[in-house]
Amino acid sequence: MPKLVERRADELATAATALRDAWSGRAAGAAFARLGGLRADLLCPRPALIEADQVLAEFAGRIAGAKARLDSAVAHADRSGVQVDRRGQASADPTRARTPGSAQAVAAVAGEIGAALDAARAADREAAGRLGELVGAAGTGWASPPPPGRPASGAAPAAVRQWWVGLTPAQRRWLVTYEPDRVGRLDGVPVAARDQANRLLLAQHRADLLTERRRLLGRMPSGPVELVGLRRVDAALAGLDALAIRLAAPEGPRAYLLGLATREEGRAVVALGNPDRSGQVLTYVPGMGAGLDDVAGELDRAGRVLSRCTALAPGEETSTVLWLDYDAPDFLHEAAWPRQADDAGPALHRFQEGLRATHEGDGARQTVLGHSYGSLVVGISARDHGLAADALVFLGSPGVGVDHARDLGLPSGQVWASTATDDVIRLACPPEELFRRALLVAGPLGAAVTLLDGPDRELWFGRDPSDPRFGGRTFPSGRYGHTGYWHPDNPALDGLARVVLGR
Template structure:
């Protein structure tokens, strides 16, 4: 990187952000090597203790333990290096997008740009009395792009230098004994974290990653470091569950179903790790992971603490660790469309899969799991507000299918730190009117595809009544699906005029097709995220 203030037009024109992203990913790849060497030291110490005793043996064992601790403490540092370089690469992408816009403006207004970035009117295209304004506009656009690159370069240089100094002075340092409880207010957590020294924060990441990784109010970078340190242990827990089920004899239907579920969770975790370790932009931040039950994951694409626009996506029925990367792909498609609509804008999208999603229709017809998720979603959104750098970012919460009920219930019962709510393919959101969600109705958006099967849902009491009146099974089913009422399982359809919110169109792509590249609903979601 260059000294601050020296990024020029030619440099920004030719820089390759992907190369910086790949460099960061290579640094993160060192974690595996460090962990293997630390494991070898632990094994060596155990072997040593079986055949050697006395003061010399004790000193040797202490030295090996110290070396292992130093190696383990390096892991967050290499992850942080990856974070710094990934964010630098992301800001270069934004700067280059603004540069491209400036070049396009020059081409359409008859302005020439030389290799040094100097601008002048093209005399063959612009008359003398019109040279001033186009030149000034292009020069300002170029300056904006170069200033963004300068700021990114200066910040990355400063952060890497700070990390190098910390490594040379030794870390981490044990903090005071107080720890916030798991469900603490994110604002209090943020103040606690800000009151620690960098060395104390690193100690918590290394020695208490389970706490650090799950606390809303701890910045995304520290949570990502802590949760990545836990990946091996989380997979080991799944393997242990697999072996326990496999050892049961005889194995009945429950054991076989359990084996299939654990196998699916392991496959999902492996796919998620592949995404975490890839050099793809935007970088993924692991903000939460639980392998119990069907598994839960909270993953951000791009650093939400540094983005101007942040989307939180809550998936619906059957969501779990087994398909976390598939759900993350939906969030990624919204980000891609945001980049097309607003080149140079820094956005982040979070997959919030931190609740027990229903697996079957009879579960999805009741709101118990949505109500149980409400407080956690409320706390997560408050945490995003608390940890955001600089001016507050625009926060949008998107719920799909049963996830829309989770979002609506959280907003109704607890309140959500959000500037806009979006519901797609919704069976109702737990309220009868947009005004009951705690946001201005103009910031409540919804879309339901014409061929979405969710349109066939009816309130449970109506289903029960029709079932009682149905003379035959076929008649009962026909009664369930009949009628044009806008009442769904959980209240009025938020995409209907009577709900009082705003809508955007969707093509005929069914219940899961809102993210299809050709569906106008994808544009609608992206425009809401961008505040357009």
């Protein structure tokens, strides 16, 4: 439906442009103003359509969770010799011999079924109420301008949250509709509103990329700079289109667009499931080479963690967030320096603070995962700014900027790491150590000396977080290389999911 509204609005704009070429004067000015007003009125309900989609998607997710709990109760009944009738009533199966504890088994199954049905009823009541509020708002002043004063970019999320709570629903809708660029990037604004705002900007992002592409083509064949720029724009367009497809996908957990930029290699912050309503939230920070062109692939990794969490804890709400809101290194010579990780630290700090500020009900268990260079981003942010997190996880890390887990600001028991034995990141050690290893391997007793010497776990950016001397905890990984931690058969995926769930 939002796409249809946008198409009709674009048709009005096209018609007005064609008319302007052939008509001028006072009457023409009034007609153009009227057409502009009609176009604005047509676009105004778009946030409501997106919000209705959010409500229905979350309702579907909660019903799926209730069904998973019901399936678990039925499986429990089968194992325990408990009979369940069509009304959901549990009783001892008369065809089986009574065993000690059968009454307790019946009570346990009945409790599980009751909890599943209560969850479904609560989801139904909530969805009906939220949709009712939307319908009521449509007839009583949908949007109204807020008072002057807006939080500055980079404001503390707690202050942003306080400002947002002080607005009326109509004022919030006005800001989403008419200032989406501001609302969409403010940490401390609830996830649902940021998603609405950023989705409204998708068409403009694509138009900006197409404009840049036409400009570059107009200068071709000027030289390699234009060619590189054209390739970057084409990659960003492909990534943006893939992201739009995922945002519109009816299957799977609903995606929430929390941030988007097309400059440089592009940036995106996308959540699978609503972090504001989930009991467990994972923020995933990717490493070298990550950009808008690969958002779909990075989201697939986040989705695999979410799927494994759902398999391990049916009925629990979990959200995984792809946080690609920094300029990730493109080449090894960039990844050899911590500058881009240093630059990313304040933004990651604010984002995690924002998740804490906007969460509904009891606080969620928040886990932050860094892969490869992303682990350095996480480590430096925790070291220099602090992270609102209950656990940190480092996968395939070249070092995290500290030599001991205690320097990350979390209990050492909540700092985790895993590095595959065939991960090439193990070679990312200081030059003098790499030279020493080369001499050992080249010598006639190289293998024996290496075994006796033991693995030196000093990496490019500090001690390997998988080293016991680092002071954290580890979980195993199979031999799937540097990017295989999300492989369905890799035990690392189970380990990661269990950390997210707090198990």
